[in-house]
Amino acid sequence: xxxxxxxxxxxxxxxxxxxxxxxxxxxxxxxxxxxxxxxxxxxxxxxxxxxxxxxxxxxxxxxxxxxxxxxxxxxxxxxxxxxxxxxxxxxxxxxxxxxxxxxxxxxxxxxxxx
Amino acid sequence: xxxxxxxxxxxxxxxxxxxxxxxxxxxxxxxxxxxxxxxxxxxxxxxxxxxxxxxxxxxxxxxxxxxxxxxxxxxxxxxxxxxxxxxxxxxxxxxxxxxxxxxxxxxxxxxxxxx
Numbered sequence: 001x002x003x004x005x006x007x008x009x010x011x012x013x014x015x016x017x018x019x020x021x022x023x024x025x026x027x028x029x030x031x032x033x034x035x036x037x038x039x040x041x042x043x044x045x046x047x048x049x050x051x052x053x054x055x056x057x058x059x060x061x062x063x064x065x066x067x068x069x070x071x072x073x074x075x076x077x078x079x080x081x082x083x084x085x086x087x088x089x090x091x092x093x094x095x096x097x098x099x100x101x102x103x104x105x106x107x108x109x110x111x112x113x114x
Numbered sequence: 115x116x117x118x119x120x121x122x123x124x125x126x127x128x129x130x131x132x133x134x135x136x137x138x139x140x141x142x143x144x145x146x147x148x149x150x151x152x153x154x155x156x157x158x159x160x161x162x163x164x165x166x167x168x169x170x171x172x173x174x175x176x177x178x179x180x181x182x183x184x185x186x187x188x189x190x191x192x193x194x195x196x197x198x199x200x201x202x203x204x205x206x207x208x209x210x211x212x213x214x215x216x217x218x219x220x221x222x223x224x225x226x227x228x229x
Contacts, residue, residue, distance in 0.1 A: 033216070042222070043152075043205060043207075043222070043223050044220065044222050044223070045158075045207065045209070045220035047217055047218075050216070050217070052216075091157060091158070099145075099146050099211045099213060101148055101160050101163055102148070102158075102160070102209075102218065103160075104157045104158045104159075105157065106156070106157045107156075107157050
């Protein structure tokens with residue numbers, strides 16, 4: 001069984017600044033995958049970034065990057081140069097393979113201010 | 115890219131009636147699909163795994179007789195909420211994995227309101 005914990009219910013960042021969203025997880029599996037999803041007001045789930053646990057290098061997608069600390073079971077998301085369109089709910093999630101079920105954290109609501 | 119659709123996007127029904135929600139993978143085949151429920155300001159909770167050609171696998175605490183899942187083809191899974199009650203009002207989301215892209219794609223969701 002996997003658990004995913006997000007300890008920040010809400011975060012706020014000024015436009016153009018950087019913000020980091022925290023996520024910790026627990027799993028007994030040796031192979032697993034970690035994800036950050038964005039859910040805007042439309043409620044459509046959008047994949048932001050993913051990390052394979054066997055890869056040591058932190059994943060990066062444009063302004064989004066992760067800090068994956070495997071020993072600490074930590075998987076934080078850094079958003080650089082924040083934009084108004086980044087305002088949304090962000091969910092951290094984990095699974096043990098593409099076709100396996102996702103376990104989600106409780107989410108962090110990100111506000112972006114001018 | 116891979117697209118997953120859901121129909122209807124929103125439905126209002128009377129207590130005691132049944133409601134069917136469809137989840138379709140439009141440009142890829144999915145032997146597995148997942149059904150989630152999301153209450154307001156909460157996270158997604160997995161309800162069940164839909165398997166093409168076989169029975170769905172339900173998560174603990176989810177009533178299989180109340181939430182009927184049928185995965186009749188490689189592109190369609192349906193969730194039927196039987197004898198719906200107001201407490202079943204929620205946002206229901208499906209997802210389907212694309213193995214070659216190591217990614218799950220989500221439908222836009224269905225908002226169910228039971229009066």
